[in-house]
Amino acid sequence: MASIKQKTNKIIEILQDTYTLNPKRAEISAKADGWEIEMQKFLDEKIYFDEAVGIARKLGEEAGFRISSSTLWPAPVNGIPRRLIIKPTGSFKIKDILDKLSRQDSLAEKVQKLTCIRQPDTKRYLIIVNNVAEKAIEVDGAQPTWELLLKIADGEHIKMHTQYKSAIDYLNNNKNNKIYTKTGLALSKILRVSGSEVLANIPITTQSQKARATRLNKLKAT
Secondary structure (H helix, E strand, O other): OOOHHHHHHHHHHHHHHHHHHOHHHHHHHHHOOOEEEEHHHHHOOOOOHHHHHHHHHHHHHHHOEEEEEEOOOOOOEOOEOOEEEEEEOOOOOHHHHHHHHHHOHHHOOEOOOEEEEEOOOOOEEEEEEOOOHHHOEEEEOOOHHHHHHHHHHOOOOEEOOHHHHHHHHHHHHOOOOHHHHOOOOEOOOOEEEEOOEEEEOOOEEEOOHHHHHHHHHHHHHO
16 A cells, blocks of 8 residues: 555656646646646546545645635536646746645655665666665666666766766656656655766665575564
8 A cells, every 4th residue: 555655756746747748738727717637647546535635735735736626517426526626826837836846855755775685696686775675676787777776886986977877867867767666756866976976875785685684584573
């Protein structure tokens, strides 16, 4: 079951994706009766009406908009409105709201730490995100992105080169990256470039399989 933070991240993502489809219409609607979001988009993510309204209302308090629901047209189904309406407060535009939401660290849980665990006789390895040992993610160390991440975890000094640009961008900005799809965490700055060197922006370390097994056994015992 998704956590409140994961659902919050998903609602922000739905708003951003919907806006991207037709920014002009969103801004015009917001100035008139309000920007309407189909409730079905939330239901498709197993975020139900009361949850969607509650989370959206909290987001509105942070980012500057009011939330309501459409009960006129189309007609509610089983008493549930089919559209959520967002109305900016003051002179805010929808773009301003979405920009603010994307910068709100408090609204979205991010990647705080990565631990890499090598597998015997293969270049594939496991990644533990934020110390959640029981939900390790397997990646292919032969691929440039994961090869670079493992080198950083090993403490290698990596000089910045154009070949690393796509790998850094994938780790920091691609929501289809396993680190995000498997955890529900928000996009996070994992690597950074300082001067001519590629550096970890968060703690990135390695761990032995034995240490992970010990950790899992302790979790099972609790």
